[in-house]
Amino acid sequence: MSRNVKCLIIGSGPAGYMAGVYTARADLKPLLIEGMQQGGQLTITNEVENFPGFPGGAGGPVIMDKLREQALKLGVEMQPKMVTKVDFSSRPFHCLLDDGEEVVAETVIVATGASARWLHLPGENEYRGFGVSTCATCDGNFFRNRTTVVIGGGDTALEDALYLAKLCTKVYVVHRRDQFRGTVALQKSVLATPNIEVVWSHVPVEILGEQKGFIKKVTGLKVKHVQTGEERTLEVDGVFEAIGVVPTTELFKGQLDMNEQGYLITAPDSTRTNVEGVFAAGDVQDPVFRQAVIAAGTGSMAGIEASRFLMEKE
Numbered sequence: 001m002s003r004n005v006k007c008l009i010i011g012s013g014p015a016g017y018m019a020g021v022y023t024a025r026a027d028l029k030p031l032l033i034e035g036m037q038q039g040g041q042l043t044i045t046n047e048v049e050n051f052p053g054f055p056g057g058a059g060g061p062v063i064m065d066k067l068r069e070q071a072l073k074l075g076v077e078m079q080p081k082m083v084t085k086v087d088f089s090s091r092p093f094h095c096l097l098d099d100g101e102e103v104v105a106e107t108v109i110v111a112t113g114a115s116a117r118w119l120h121l122p123g124e125n126e127y128r129g130f131g132v133s134t135c136a137t138c139d140g141n142f143f144r145n146r147t148t149v150v151i152g153g154g155d156t157a158l159e160d161a162l163y164l165a166k167l168c169t170k171v172y173v174v175h176r177r178d179q180f181r182g183t184v185a186l187q188k189s190v191l192a193t194p195n196i197e198v199v200w201s202h203v204p205v206e207i208l209g210e211q212k213g214f215i216k217k218v219t220g221l222k223v224k225h226v227q228t229g230e231e232r233t234l235e236v237d238g239v240f241e242a243i244g245v246v247p248t249t250e251l252f253k254g255q256l257d258m259n260e261q262g263y264l265i266t267a268p269d270s271t272r273t274n275v276e277g278v279f280a281a282g283d284v285q286d287p288v289f290r291q292a293v294i295a296a297g298t299g300s301m302a303g304i305e306a307s308r309f310l311m312e313k314e
């Protein structure tokens with residue numbers, strides 16, 4: 001089965017939905033492939049204070065529902081599928097979906113975002129899903145009245161620590177430096193929360209756990225002081241890794257230019273990639289800011305650029 005579209009949007013975060021809004025208004029009748037995590041990273045963010053239009057802050061899923069609804073109302077067609085293969089060697093571009101359907105697209109907007117990075121610590125694989133997680137919002141509830149540790153010093157780590165502190169008896173934050181990277185407001189809140197203890201200048205070494213029959217559980221995190229090398233074990237029931245993200249660009253390797261970290265490279269002041277007719281927006285091409293509002297902005301840019309590109313070709 002094959003169908004032709006003027007614009008295919010891959011990804012359903014703020015960038016994808018806003019690319020949909022702009023291309024739908026330009027009458028490109030966009031098809032948006034939503035992927036596995038409809039709504040993207042914001043759907044696992046508990047409280048967002050810095051997205052425009054939500055003066056009291058809002059949960060990430062609430063914001064994404066609104067963006068999705070707006071795109072749907074303007075006529076964006078959405079499908080809960082995955083793109084499994086793309087061929088950008090000539091235009092129109094051939095893209096394969098996970099149900100076997102082929103989409104032949106005159107333009108493509110890549111808005112596949114990024115996902116949590118793992119530390120690859122000893123014990124991590126063994127206890128992943130049994131006390132090791134990268135998503136406090138998803139898994140925090142399993143640790144009510146228990147002790148957890150968050151690894152990292154960025155916005156995600158600080159937000160996760162604050163979220164967990166409301167559920168857990170105690171939350172450690174292990175950070176490899178003596179200063180946080182995250183926003184000052186979050187830093188202040190973390191430092192003022194009585195049941196959060198920051199373990200400065202330590203790196204995680206190993207996740208410890210035990211298995212009884214089929215039941216596995218985390219029992220601790222071994223950490224090491226970065227200067228002295230001294231090791232200690234934090235007795236915890238849950239380990240939350242919050243050490244940043246990796247862009248979702250595997251699908252485009254060998255076809256779109258990327259930097260050494262895998263972020264797609266776009267032309268200055270533009271969302272154009274090295275392939276004429278393929279645009280990239282949001283976290284997939286943003287190693288610097290990685291904010292939802294900026295993803296929404298670059299998604300809008302990609303929508304405008306895709307429609308102008310097609311107008312010039314007609």
Ligand code: NAP
Nearest residue numbers: 050152153154155156157176177181242243244245289290
């Ligand atoms: P991030 O800003 O890249 O921070 C990652 C943290 O993990 C840093 O503190 C880093 O330490 C630490 N880290 C990295 N690799 C490590 C390793 N191998 N071992 C130990 N620690 C390690 O990532 P993020 O917090 O996920 O945030 C990503 C982006 O999303 C940022 O731009 C952030 O502003 C944005 N964000 C915004 C909000 C919001 O505005 N509400 C919420 C969440 C995220 P160093 O500091 O030493 O490098």
